[in-house]
Amino acid sequence: MIIAERKPMEEIKELVAPYKKVLVAGCGTCVTVCWAGGEKEVAILASQLRLARSAKGNGIVAIEATVERQCEREMVAEIKDKVAEADAVLSLACGSGVQTMAEMFEDKPVFPGVNTVFIGMPQGEGLWIEMCGGCGDCFLDRTGGVCPIVRCAKGLLNGPCGGTKRGGKCEIDPDKDCGWVLIYRRLEKQGRLDLMRNYYAPKNYRAVKRPGKIQAGKA
């Protein structure tokens, strides 16, 4: 799932400062799940904007709308009337949703209200951790299903650096696990520690051809 977090308020206020009528557009998929841009966050942000602006005597009409997936044109089309009404759109979707919105309404300024940060999973209530860097050349078969590219602070491919701390923690952030300790333990459990002996050449990040494009075989 894509994880995002709301942009700092100062930045948001500045983005919408010139506009009187702003559509705060949420997305009902990933960003709802990670508490960044679902219907609740839309309501909160819209309310904040109204309060902030009315306190300054510069009222704003914050229209609220949330679509199921903002990265789908057909679903975004459902709120086209609300977009038409607004001077600008503040999208709380991931970067993909923001761009879909911008592409569909080319005459409207569409601003991101969140920063899309990573692909991850929930670790507990309200806590998400990064699991995948979307590198385009998956490495997980060699590392017991633990990604060294994002779960090692340094993205090392050939075992840990010298900075692994007591209890298998990372020297960069002692709250985080050392990715390579996780890999070692996992492989140990599976009796595949021999994999640790392999040497992997530096990863060819050019495999990530930008912009990425995937054509499903059967389509």
Add this chain to the structure above:
Amino acid sequence: MDRRIGVFLCNCGGAIKNIDFDIAAGKAAALPGVASVDLSSNLCLEEGREKMLSRIKEEHIEGVVVAACSPEFQEHIFRGVLKEAGLNEHLLAMANIREQCSWAHEGDVTEKAVELMEMAVRRARSLQPIEKKELPVNKEVLVVGGGFSAINVALQLSRIGLRTTLLQEEALLGIGAEESERFCCFDTDSMISAAEIDENIEILTSAQMTAVEGKVGDFRVVIRKGVEEIIRKYGAIVLAIGCQTRLASDFGPELRTGGGAIAGPNIVSQEQFCSMLVNPNLEKEPRTICLMFDFSDENSRFAAVATLNNALAAKKKWGSEIYVFYKNAKVDGQGMERLYREARNCGVVFVKTDASPRIAVENGRVGIEARDTFLGEDISLACDVLVAEELYLPGEGTGTLNLLLNVRRDSRGFLQDENVHLYPVGSERKGILFVGGCRGDSGIGSVLADISSVVMSVHELLSAGRIPVDVEKVRADPQKCVACLTCIRVCPHGAIHLTRTDNSKEVAGISDLACYACGICAAICPAKAIRFQGHRDEEIVTQLEAVGKALNGCHVAFCCERSAYPAADLAGRLRLHYPENLRIIRVPCAGQVDVFHILKAFEKGAAAVLVMGCEEGACHHITGNTRAKERVKYCDMLLKEIRVDGRRVAMFNLSPNAPHKFVGAVNEMIKTAKEPGR
């Protein structure tokens, strides 16, 4: 919505003096949706109720507003009138014009009364009916454990006709019940044989519970017995897994020989000492015995009973010299005072000492040195046997079971969250109960009382074979739910689970049976998919709109109906005055207050928003007040980042009998908050 609203005003037999009821009635009649306004002076009495009933019928009223006393008192009575009139009882909104208006302020408060009525009328217009239904429940009960409490619960449940399964990890029943037999004169053997021949009791020994799904009335339990896996269904689960003991201090190996025989230094536990007492082949009777208790945990009643009983038994059997070292010797349990006196009268010497005595081995005996508090002198003596102090700890499987059942433990690890509302035997999940040693050590008297409480609770839940519920009072809209699992993670009652809709989409399913309608899930749902009837956004926002319209610099208090709301009522009854521009919105739990509701209150013109819930550790919904606190903190941050100075939001914890605290909190907030520009 054009629901016809009937407003019933009551002056409470003249007890509401500072409201002009004619003006109030006139203004109420002009409110949108209001079809009739009636004045009464005794609405809650039979005469008033009959009049109300006939007016509802005459005027074809579809929603009712009662502007009178606090809903804490008569809401149920008025609901009854609605029911009698053929209306859904949930289409009632009350305006508390007595405790929270007339009595709380000085001077004429007609205006405020009208505003409170407008809030109630708006609420009544947006309320939705809730259907009532009875759901069938499984009447069988699973009792985990095989000791004194477990067997007794099973036997007593059998007596009221409920079938139980006694699930015991050990191979035999009654393990752990020896103490009750020895100390409390219960005949364990006959208890066990009674259970064995009881048709309503199934005994599964050497078996373990490995998985539990479902909810009250319908638990699905996986039991492993050897290699076999049994799946059974129960209506309730009672945990009676007891506790375990450990010597309070870790005596070095040089101080211990263990066993039971007296050979050289001997430091034993209460249990080992019991075996010595009944051992016919004891090599040598101990001439001097010391016992210790209550230095580490002076609230341990088990330890006190065991010590007193053992001292007495040894005195009677061997006539030995016996010294009991203690710190405070609390003997407040059933029969304990008697036991203590008897021991003293038999010649047992009690030595009060503030610090734990020093223990050493001298010439094959145990030497003890301590300072006698009463004599103010150091004493030292040598004994043949030292019965060391024991600690009572949570039973071995406690940690696994609490995870399995998704229930909390207390700070010592025993099986009950330290929340006064769960006492004596409840858990935060309906249908899961605790009894006996697993709840922490208490005297046998309270264990017996707990057994009765468990039997009563189970009887109440299951005996009828069905439980009345409000159908879908709290419900996740399957269209909006994104199955983010947030509600499932936060529900303090384990009432929400992942389920599939007809078209197989995964969504949050809220069990009507297990739900306590606290609203914590509704307040946190990021998709705003959970709607809580009676407290939906619409119902809250429409009330806030009335607040905003009428007031200059108004303040809103979201008050938990279990604490702050009754505290506000009490403030009115005591005529403790607070500013008139406070508007109280009654919520089922502070945890139901949504960040969005708070912001909306500010948007509608509030200068201060107070969220008021139960005292910490005493929330009826376990985490409601702590969540409210976090949310208020978050909301404060949201306000700070948009720099709307002067507006204030704060959380207050108070108990229902704290009217002064309520008034203090309100005054403090109102003093410091102001709308921008004022």
